[in-house]
Amino acid sequence: MKKIINNPSTVVDEALRGLAAAHADLLRVHTEPTYVVRADAPRPGRVAVVSGGGSGHEPLHTGFVGRGMLDAACPGAVFTSPTPDQVQAAIRAVDGGAGVVLVVKNYTGDVLNFETAAELAAAEGIEVRTVVVDDDVAVKDSTYTAGRRGVGGTVLLEKIVGAAAERGADLATCEELARRVVAGVRSFGMALTSCTVPHVGEPSFSLTEDEMELGVGIHGEPGRSRIALEPADGIVRRLLDGVVEDLPFTESDRVLLFTNGMGGTPTIELYVAHGIAERLLAERGIRVERRLVGPYITSLEMQGMSITLLRLDDELTELWDAPVHTPALRWGV
Known part of the structure; x- marks a missing residue:
């Protein structure tokens, strides 16, 4: 294992200290319990x-x-859900009296711990609504999920609802x-x-030089199949077919196309893939009106990619275009 770290047991804490130092104008990092909040939180009268x-x-x-x-965001240990006390403390820190929306990825630990925190917050008089994101078309169930x-799709939802x-x-x-985004997004x-x-110190799984894992999860969970490596055209076609046919997306749909890197994929390869996806969608008569390309939801240093499509309407497009200013995503400011 070669990584730029000191100790596996302190890597998250040290990374958060670096985040706080780099972006003190945007956010604060709280410890014991750990959560990250906007520098201007709470915002009275705002959700x-x-x-x-x-x-x-x-x-x-x-x-983000x-x-x-x-x-606010609650970071757990690497590939480990945050605890209910982290989430409850974050809810308290940002509640401005108008309620709180919890955005939860559909992993068993996340769902259970956020649900517990929501119940504790409700007992304190804070109105909480929970939305679970389940956009991965690869498999019905996995080791981590029901x-x-x-x-x-989580990235797109957080931007639009934010x-x-x-x-x-x-x-x-x-x-x-949030529920409209969940209904119209697939990855x-x-x-x-x-x-x-x-803290494990060895790869989560192994692939030979001529293999790829199709439908892999962001924690290295197995996907649909392990198949022979293909050129970019074949890879993107397989991913896009799975996404388009699931909703399904149809001719004349307006979409946001998100081409995501898993952490170790060079940007040049992501743009190769994105260009192919745009061409294939045009052939289907699906209109790409907004785009996002880059490593925005990663799996440490995994080499790989994902494709996400969100069906757009005028309101969702307007909210996507609205100003955003975070460490990782910013425009219009």
Whole structure:
């Protein structure tokens, strides 16, 4: 294992100290329990948006704390859910009296711990709505989930609901928008290599030089199949077919196309893949109106990619375009 770390047991804490030092104008890092909040939290009279999950997927979620996106994020240990006390403390820290939306990826530990925190917050008089993201078309169930996993669609949901909250939308409106995104977003990923969790010290799985894992999860969970490595055209076609046919997306649909890197994929390869995806969608008559390309929900140093499509309407497009200013995503400011 070769990593730029000191000690596997302190890597998350040290990374958070670095995040706080680099972005003190945008966020604060709280410890015992650990959570990250906007520098201006709480915002009186505004709905707050809170998310979180295991570390190792950066910039998700801590890199999306800031104006127009998340009010708080709760980072667990690497590939480990945050605890209920972390989430409860984050809810308290950002509650401005208008309620809190919890954005939860569909992994068993995340769902249970966020649910417990929501119940504790409700007992304190804080109104909480929970939305679970389950956009991965690769498999119905996995080691970590009951149902589909939450993956790339989480980034798009956090941006859109965060923009609505920034504008002053009420809790019911923010929840409805979040559920609309969940209903209209699908993702599919693949891997060329595994990742190595620091405290484990060895790859999560192994692939030969001529193999790829189709439908891999962001924790290295197995996907649909292990098949022979293909050129980029074949890889992207497989991913896109799985996504398009699941909803299904149809001719004349307007979409946001998100081409995501898993952490170890060079940007040049992501743009190769994105260009292919644009061409294939055009051939189907599906209109790509918005785009996002880059490593925004990763799996440590895994080489691989995922494709996410979100069906757009005028309101979702407007909220996507709204200003955002976070460590990892910013425009319009």
